[in-house]
Amino acid sequence: MGIQNATSSPAPSKNHIDGHHHEVIPSSSLLVVVILVIIVILLLAILLLTVMLRRLQFSRANTAASTTRRIIADTDCMFIARSTMNIAPTSDRGCLYGNSSAGGTPPPKGREVQVQVQVFTLNEAEMATNKFSEANVIGNGASGAVFRGVLRDGTVAAIKMLRPHGRYAERAFRQEVDLLSRLRSPFIAELLGYCADQNHRLLVFEYMPNGSLHKHLHQRKTLNWGARLKIALDCAKALEYLHEHNTPSIIHRNFKSTNILLDKKLRPKLSGFGLAKIGSEKLNGQISTRVLGTTGYLAPEYASTGKLTTKSDVYSYGVILLELLTGRVPIDTTRPPGEHVLVSWALPHLTNRDKVVEMIDPILQGQYSNKDLIQVAAIAAMCVQAEADYRPLITDVVQSLMPLIKNPTTNLSSNSLRFSRSPIPRS
Numbered sequence: 001m002g003i004q005n006a007t008s009s010p011a012p013s014k015n016h017i018d019g020h021h022h023e024v025i026p027s028s029s030l031l032v033v034v035i036l037v038i039i040v041i042l043l044l045a046i047l048l049l050t051v052m053l054r055r056l057q058f059s060r061a062n063t064a065a066s067t068t069r070r071i072i073a074d075t076d077c078m079f080i081a082r083s084t085m086n087i088a089p090t091s092d093r094g095c096l097y098g099n100s101s102a103g104g105t106p107p108p109k110g111r112e113v114q115v116q117v118q119v120f121t122l123n124e125a126e127m128a129t130n131k132f133s134e135a136n137v138i139g140n141g142a143s144g145a146v147f148r149g150v151l152r153d154g155t156v157a158a159i160k161m162l163r164p165h166g167r168y169a170e171r172a173f174r175q176e177v178d179l180l181s182r183l184r185s186p187f188i189a190e191l192l193g194y195c196a197d198q199n200h201r202l203l204v205f206e207y208m209p210n211g212s213l214h215k216h217l218h219q220r221k222t223l224n225w226g227a228r229l230k231i232a233l234d235c236a237k238a239l240e241y242l243h244e245h246n247t248p249s250i251i252h253r254n255f256k257s258t259n260i261l262l263d264k265k266l267r268p269k270l271s272g273f274g275l276a277k278i279g280s281e282k283l284n285g286q287i288s289t290r291v292l293g294t295t296g297y298l299a300p301e302y303a304s305t306g307k308l309t310t311k312s313d314v315y316s317y318g319v320i321l322l323e324l325l326t327g328r329v330p331i332d333t334t335r336p337p338g339e340h341v342l343v344s345w346a347l348p349h350l351t352n353r354d355k356v357v358e359m360i361d362p363i364l365q366g367q368y369s370n371k372d373l374i375q376v377a378a379i380a381a382m383c384v385q386a387e388a389d390y391r392p393l394i395t396d397v398v399q400s401l402m403p404l405i406k407n408p409t410t411n412l413s414s415n416s417l418r419f420s421r422s423p424i425p426r427s
């Protein structure tokens with residue numbers, strides 16, 4: 001029957017070729033299949049792209065973190081080395097570290113302070129400074145221009161745009177961000193945030209409306225004796241905080257009058273931490289390093305051998321004291337021979353009671369007592385001694401200056417009062 005049926009079946013159609021049987025597929029079904037295949041391929045491609053992008057981001061983040069670790073190793077920085085930060089370019093405003101510490105509290109020895117530092121985009125910095133307009137330039141340092149800017153929340157800030165000098169600039173930038181993110185003192189200009197967008201490196205600081213000590217001493221020439229003494233004391237406290245309240249000590253390495261900024265009450269804060277170094281816990285805190293800094297402020301042993309200690313900062317501090325006393329810049333080749341280098345010219349005057357009055361800034365006439373002048377001159381003389389070991393500790397300088405300040409109430413919150421040591425003997 002079946003055979004019959006088979007033989008009686010109609011003649012093979014055009015779909016029966018070489019004995020193979022093919023179903024008829026309607027063209028609409030074929031279209032659906034093709035579309036489905038295309039959709040699957042597209043989905044797979046999107047998935048693959050997402051995975052690849054994620055991997056790329058992850059490897060960038062790792063590179064940034066490992067660069068920071070390399071820099072930390074380069075700076076012999078045990079203090080910093082307890083954590084790393086990631087400065088991968090980002091468009092997020094965020095925070096590197098957890099809780100903000102109360103302003104003015106020094107970090108307890110051996111413990112890390114965690115401070116909020118904002119991350120800004122280039123766009124935000126451009127908006128704050130009106131696209132870095134000339135009109136907003138408030139300073140021009142060796143490492144770049146500084147702009148006044150208003151941040152989104154209304155805060156006025158000083159935005160330092162670092163020149164793209166290559167590897168060293170990158171290192172200084174990361175060092176400054178990493179260090180300042182951990183330091184809080186009323187005597188240090190606060191880092192509000194940074195921007196590492198594409199090739200741009202910006203540091204965002206609290207704005208110091210009175211500019212630098214350099215400008216006040218050598219251009220405006222308006223600071224009176226009382227203001228200069230307070231500035232001298234607060235600058236010593238800034239160094240005391242770095243040297244004595246951090247373990248290992250931090251050596252500023254670029255202590256100079258353009259890095260001392262004045263707030264609206266002419267109280268100073270230290271800035272310019274791009275060259276700062278962490279002292280070694282061995283070798284009396286001494287480290288050997290490249291000689292960097294500013295001519296006229298460099299301690300002689302550091303300038304000639306590269307051996308750096310906290311006493312190098314004490315020498316630079318002595319030069320600042322001389323600037324405050326005399327109103328002269330550290331190097332001035334327009335002066336008569338023998339007076340070009342402030343330290344060499346001033347030293348013989350400093351220890352001579354009759355001569356010391358001759359070197360004082362003429363605009364200070366009648367503002368100081370001879371007793372106070374002799375005391376400050378004696379401190380300056382000790383700080384700029386050629387022999388580093390004979391220079392005082394900065395904490396001793398703080399203790400010696402404190403009794404000279406007529407209105408000490410504003411200094412009651414200082415570190416020095418809480419970490420006092422015996423003063424150096426009065427001369």
Ligand SMILES: Nc1ncnc2c1ncn2[C@@H]1O[C@H](COP(=O)(O)OP(=O)(O)OP(=O)(O)O)[C@@H](O)[C@H]1O
Pocket residue numbers: 138139140141142143144145146158160189205206207208209211212215258259261271272
């Ligand atoms: N936070 C700030 N507030 C107000 N003015 C500032 C601030 N930071 C810097 N300036 C001004 O910009 C000038 C240059 O600052 P910068 O930090 O570049 O100092 P510099 O010591 O001249 O350079 P560098 O540190 O690169 O050697 C300062 O002398 C000061 O007048």
